[in-house]
Amino acid sequence: MLGGDASCDMAWDDMERLEGLEGLREFCARRTKKFTVSVEGNIGCGKSTLLKYFESCPTVECLKEPVDQWRDIQGHNALQLLYEDPKRWAFSFDNYSMLTRLEMHRHKHAVPVKMLERSLFSTRYVFVENSHKSGMLTDLEFAVLSEWFDFITTTQKVGVDLFVYLKAPPDVCHRRIMARNRKEESGVPLDFIEKLHDLHEDWLINQKKYKVPGPVLVLDASHELPKMKEIYEEFKSEILCGCT
Numbered sequence: 297m298l299g300g301d302a303s304c305d306m307a308w309d310d311m312e313r314l315e316g317l318e319g320l321r322e323f324c325a326r327r328t329k330k331f332t333v334s335v336e337g338n339i340g341c342g343k344s345t346l347l348k349y350f351e352s353c354p355t356v357e358c359l360k361e362p363v364d365q366w367r368d369i370q371g372h373n374a375l376q377l378l379y380e381d382p383k384r385w386a387f388s389f390d391n392y393s394m395l396t397r398l399e400m401h402r403h404k405h406a407v408p409v410k411m412l413e414r415s416l417f418s419t420r421y422v423f424v425e426n427s428h429k430s431g432m433l434t435d436l437e438f439a440v441l442s443e444w445f446d447f448i449t450t451t452q453k454v455g456v457d458l459f460v461y462l463k464a465p466p467d468v469c470h471r472r473i474m475a476r477n478r479k480e481e482s483g484v485p486l487d488f489i490e491k492l493h494d495l496h497e498d499w500l501i502n503q504k505k506y507k508v509p510g511p512v513l514v515l516d517a518s519h520e521l522p523k524m525k526e527i528y529e530e531f532k533s534e535i536l537c538g539c540t
């Protein structure tokens with residue numbers, strides 16, 4: 297049921313070393329399918345909470361959003377600069393964000409499932425798109441980032457087997473962001489969260505401008521935590537691509 301180009305232990309090239317039927321058998325035995333799952337959704341929708349929930353599963357390796365890297369790139373806090381003066385810093389931030397996403401996609405996992413907190417695809421189709429639409433990126437800057445993205449996605453293995461979309465109303469996300477009180481986010485307006493919500497919907501649900509490169513599992517993330525945990529359990533097998 298699930299597609300994508302997730303990694304396996306052996307490449308077809310390795311077949312050259314393994315001759316005949318025995319070789320084929322060895323290839324089949326050692327070729328274990330691995331999955332990449334990307335958890336998508338608005339700021340504050342509960343992605344980290346979901347990752348934390350599945351972190352203890354022995355079949356899963358979770359890669360959190362690389363916020364620490366954004367906060368300290370050779371002594372610069374790119375995230376803070378972005379929030380302070382987005383017009384000046386959006387290009388630098390989005391550019392670096394794409395690099396850190398590529399690193400996540402390229403990270404090799406030994407366990408069956410790699411769970412990413414967002415992906416290169418949401419970086420491009422939601423965040424870079426939003427920066428451009430809201431005038432934070434010039435047309436040229438947007439074109440440069442788009443070409444980088446196209447080059448990466450056509451030359452690198454960045455496949456995702458499943459997108460889990462945590463869908464929550466913007467006001468719910470905004471309330472949670474305010475309650476958690478991160479210093480960079482103290483001034484995040486509801487309007488910004490609404491724009492990001494619409495872009496998630498355009499990409500993951502409507503799929504008009506951009507297609508999703510994999511199946512999408514939509515979970516209603518508007519509930520309080522106890523109910524969310526029930527939902528995680530109910531969909532555990534789907535979320536983990538059968539590797540529970």
Ligand SMILES: Nc1ncnc2c1ncn2[C@@H]1O[C@H](COP(=O)(O)OP(=O)(O)OP(=O)(O)O)[C@@H](O)[C@H]1O
Nearest residue numbers: 338339340341342343344345472476519520521524
């Ligand atoms: N279902 C929920 N009910 C109430 N509060 C929640 C729920 N899920 C998450 N929270 C709280 O809301 C805040 C944001 O959640 P979380 O950090 O998981 O969101 P996120 O999607 O990872 O956000 P970001 O995109 O900024 O990383 C946290 O303080 C978390 O404890």
